[in-house]
Amino acid sequence: MKRHVVSTINGDSMEFLCDAGDTLLDVLRNQLQLTGSKEGCGSGDCGACSVILDDRLVCACLVLAVETNGRQVDTIEGMARGDKLHPLQQRFLERGALQCGICTPGILVAAKSLLERNPDPSESEVRYWLAGNLCRCTGYDKIVRAVLEVASESKERNAR
Amino acid sequence: MRYETPVSIADAVALLQGSPARGQILAGGTDLIVQMRSGAANPQLLLDIKHIPETRRIEFSDGRFEIGAAVSGAELNENEAFKTTWPGVAEAFDLIGSTQIQGRATLGGNLCNASPAADTVPALIAADAVCRIAGPDGERQVPAESIITQPGRTSLAAGEFIVSIRFPRQMNRTGDAYLRLIPRTEMDIAVAGAGVCLTLDSEGRCATARVALGAVGPTPLLVNDAGAALIGSRLEAAALDSMAEAVAAACRPINDKRGTIDYRTRVAAVLARRSALMALNRAENRT
Numbered sequence: 001m002k003r004h005v006v007s008t009i010n011g012d013s014m015e016f017l018c019d020a021g022d023t024l025l026d027v028l029r030n031q032l033q034l035t036g037s038k039e040g041c042g043s044g045d046c047g048a049c050s051v052i053l054d055d056r057l058v059c060a061c062l063v064l065a066v067e068t069n070g071r072q073v074d075t076i077e078g079m080a081r082g083d084k085l086h087p088l089q090q091r092f093l094e095r096g097a098l099q100c101g102i103c104t105p106g107i108l109v110a111a112k113s114l115l116e117r118n119p120d121p122s123e124s125e126v127r128y129w130l131a132g133n134l135c136r137c138t139g140y141d142k143i144v145r146a147v148l149e150v151a152s153e154s155k156e157r158n159a160r
Numbered sequence: 161m162r163y164e165t166p167v168s169i170a171d172a173v174a175l176l177q178g179s180p181a182r183g184q185i186l187a188g189g190t191d192l193i194v195q196m197r198s199g200a201a202n203p204q205l206l207l208d209i210k211h212i213p214e215t216r217r218i219e220f221s222d223g224r225f226e227i228g229a230a231v232s233g234a235e236l237n238e239n240e241a242f243k244t245t246w247p248g249v250a251e252a253f254d255l256i257g258s259t260q261i262q263g264r265a266t267l268g269g270n271l272c273n274a275s276p277a278a279d280t281v282p283a284l285i286a287a288d289a290v291c292r293i294a295g296p297d298g299e300r301q302v303p304a305e306s307i308i309t310q311p312g313r314t315s316l317a318a319g320e321f322i323v324s325i326r327f328p329r330q331m332n333r334t335g336d337a338y339l340r341l342i343p344r345t346e347m348d349i350a351v352a353g354a355g356v357c358l359t360l361d362s363e364g365r366c367a368t369a370r371v372a373l374g375a376v377g378p379t380p381l382l383v384n385d386a387g388a389a390l391i392g393s394r395l396e397a398a399a400l401d402s403m404a405e406a407v408a409a410a411c412r413p414i415n416d417k418r419g420t421i422d423y424r425t426r427v428a429a430v431l432a433r434r435s436a437l438m439a440l441n442r443a444e445n446r447t
Binding site for chain 2: 001003019020021023042043044045047050053056057058059061062063064066067110113114128129130131132133
């Protein structure tokens, strides 16, 4: 029997039908055409499917779609405001903090969730927070720099 | 597969009773959903217990904590009072997985997944935590060390589930600690782990001590001889040596890619020493 689920995805109320065993990632990608969240491992190890579920960073592959009924899901698709990129997205582009790009949506969502909780993280806090987002291209350094730059920029902005 | 979200313990018990054999509890899903995907788990009924208020609460009354079985690691580690009172348990939980896993993983799940290497379990055993279990015959309480019976198996009967984990009233001059070894700093499974909780008397001597180990046997182990070796001491070298001997004697590890039997046994003893000294330091600072 298909389940009827209503959840708020990137601020919009969305309805879908799914099987009880379908993961949130399955539904996002295959039904709602929100393919920004990537499937890397499917077992919660790589973080490529990171989304925010009611203010908690989670792997969409480790959440059942039915569990999101009545809840709020934020994905990479909700990060830019129209044509205006989120500061993290902009800085990742400027600093070349990506190569193949598969891990990038998950890392951006994870970094956004970090800065919302901790607007001024240390380098070590950034590295620990992102430890569940694997990147096999960049060696992480440009990613960590980009996140720290966005944090210090917004700190300066707030100080002005 | 059916998916149900009972809102009370009684509803959950009734659903489990009315179900064919393969009812399965869903809390954080960080182990279960992976097992379902690989085919290792194939439940006919999935019971999501996160809508039962008792499984989601962090309660503190009469000096005792009671932590809902479905409270996530992130939630527990944001509770400053819990972290101050049971730093060893909080740290053990925080060692598990990534930020993403912390957002979902639960104490009840770590117990019931029944891995020999489950990081919270030695810390819970050392803390003398007790599980509140609901089932068709009512409720019962089971010490943390009696939950896991073999890898992937628990002592819970059909239709039973863990509602919450209850901690003893924490006394003055008590401290706990948990340490594990992994080959890197994050995102791995313990090669060995050791949790210690001890209480000092007014003279600074160990009045009670519990030592528990992970990843060095088919289940996490409570090592009574190791705790006993510390009683009456101020954790001088001789007492620590005899505790370490008892730890090594209790280890029954396997050889695998994470470590050999010999390595795990030695490391468990080292970790138990260090945990004991951390617990001592914490106990001395909590008067």
